[in-house]
Amino acid sequence: MSDIPHDRAGTFEEAVRRSQALRADFVRHPQRYRMLTGDRPTGPLHIGHYFGSLRNRVELQNLGLETFIVIADYQVLTDRDSVEAVPGNVTELVLDYLAVGLDPAGGHTHIFCHSHVPALNQLLIPFLTLVGMGELDRNPTVKEEIDAAGLTTVNAAMYTYPVHQAADILFCKGNVVPVGRDQLPHLELTRKIARRFNQRFCAGRPPVFPEPEALLSNAPKILGLDGSQKMSKSRNNAVMLRAGADETAALVKKAKTDADRQITYDPERRPEVGNLLLLASLCTGEEPAAIAARIGEGGSGALKKVVTDALNDGLAPIRAKRADLARHPDIVRETLRRGIAEANDVADRTLREARAAMNMGYGLD
Numbered sequence: 072m073s074d075i076p077h078d079r080a081g082t083f084e085e086a087v088r089r090s091q092a093l094r095a096d097f098v099r100h101p102q103r104y105r106m107l108t109g110d111r112p113t114g115p116l117h118i119g120h121y122f123g124s125l126r127n128r129v130e131l132q133n134l135g136l137e138t139f140i141v142i143a144d145y146q147v148l149t150d151r152d153s154v155e156a157v158p159g160n161v162t163e164l165v166l167d168y169l170a171v172g173l174d175p176a177g178g179h180t181h182i183f184c185h186s187h188v189p190a191l192n193q194l195l196i197p198f199l200t201l202v203g204m205g206e207l208d209r210n211p212t213v214k215e216e217i218d219a220a221g222l223t224t225v226n227a228a229m230y231t232y233p234v235h236q237a238a239d240i241l242f243c244k245g246n247v248v249p250v251g252r253d254q255l256p257h258l259e260l261t262r263k264i265a266r267r268f269n270q271r272f273c274a275g276r277p278p279v280f281p282e283p284e285a286l287l288s289n290a291p292k293i294l295g296l297d298g299s300q301k302m303s304k305s306r307n308n309a310v311m312l313r314a315g316a317d318e319t320a321a322l323v324k325k326a327k328t329d330a331d332r333q334i335t336y337d338p339e340r341r342p343e344v345g346n347l348l349l350l351a352s353l354c355t356g357e358e359p360a361a362i363a364a365r366i367g368e369g370g371s372g373a374l375k376k377v378v379t380d381a382l383n384d385g386l387a388p389i390r391a392k393r394a395d396l397a398r399h400p401d402i403v404r405e406t407l408r409r410g411i412a413e414a415n416d417v418a419d420r421t422l423r424e425a426r427a428a429m430n431m432g433y434g435l436d
């Protein structure tokens with residue numbers, strides 16, 4: 072694999088460097104990698120997800136990497152009371168995945184919900200014995216999520232879900248995990264769990280689990296249309312992948328800009344204008360500064376027209392495909408049925424190996 076030693080892993084800068092080295096190797100040796108990543112089914116996806124992660128997943132899939140996408144439905148139980156929205160959210164997520172080009176029909180992409188893969192969940196039990204309470208308690212991402220959700224009581228799964236996430240990754244021996252920066256602590260824990268399992272149970276036999284690598288996105292960060300730090304549906308500052316052209320135009324029209332009629336690309340001083348130029352650029356491939364120069368003194372009105380057209384043209388094929396898929400609900404069920412069957416095959420095999428290593432096969436496996 073890549074040649075950067077692991078002893079300096081753990082810092083953000085190191086993760087960025089390792090990600091670059093990995094990307095170069097994917098092209099040469101796609102068959103050495105198995106990608107696992109996923110999402111909680113908390114709602115349909117927006118263009119921040121698309122440019123930040125989905126597009127990258129599809130590129131890696133198309134390079135030939137075996138691709139596992141987990142819909143982390145049990146994880147939803149960590150911070151919300153109601154499960155009413157889960158089925159609808161799972162459907163929306165699968166439609167988004169298929170529309171952007173994740174392609175189970177290609178034979179090496181598997182989309183599944185972890186609630187339907189018993190052997191994956193069973194790995195959680197030995198994994199929990201490899202982690203200390205203090206480690207769980209110190210996880211910065213979990214702390215932030217507890218604060219952000221304003222939880223007054225915190226359930227135990229909120230503290231243990233990073234271990235569950237290790238099972239999501241390790242059940243299929245995933246060795247590449249495309250994630251955002253916030254997920255790095257979880258990935259570091261997954262690496263520790265793999266290492267500790269192999270050390271504790273695999274003396275004198277081949278290790279069961281790989282130590283997976285984080286793959287950080289090299290896409291620039293997209294802000295909400297209101298200029299706030301995060302694009303999110305709940306803040307109503309997001310363009311959803313599934314939105315119609317008119318809806319997109321209306322949202323962009325409301326986007327925050329500034330009073331300077333001369334459009335320039337200066338993301339430090341003019342974050343809102345910079346963000347709109349970036350969005351147009353991500354759709355068309357033209358540099359943000361070149362788009363700005365073309366708009367010149369046209370002001371926000373002209374800028375917004377350019378952005379709306381870029382988004383609506385750029386997303387048109389995805390949206391058309393999505394609308395078409397949405398007319399055939401069987402496709403979603405079939406995608407999951409197939410992905411779940413494939414995930415179960417892999418999970419059953421891995422659990423048997425893990426049981427053998429733990430001396431619990433009893434000649435029965």
Ligand code: TRP
Nearest residue numbers: 107108109110111141143236239
């Ligand atoms: N926690 C991730 C998120 O909220 C979703 C997720 C669950 C995940 N299991 C995973 C991501 C395994 C990568 C690998 O975005």
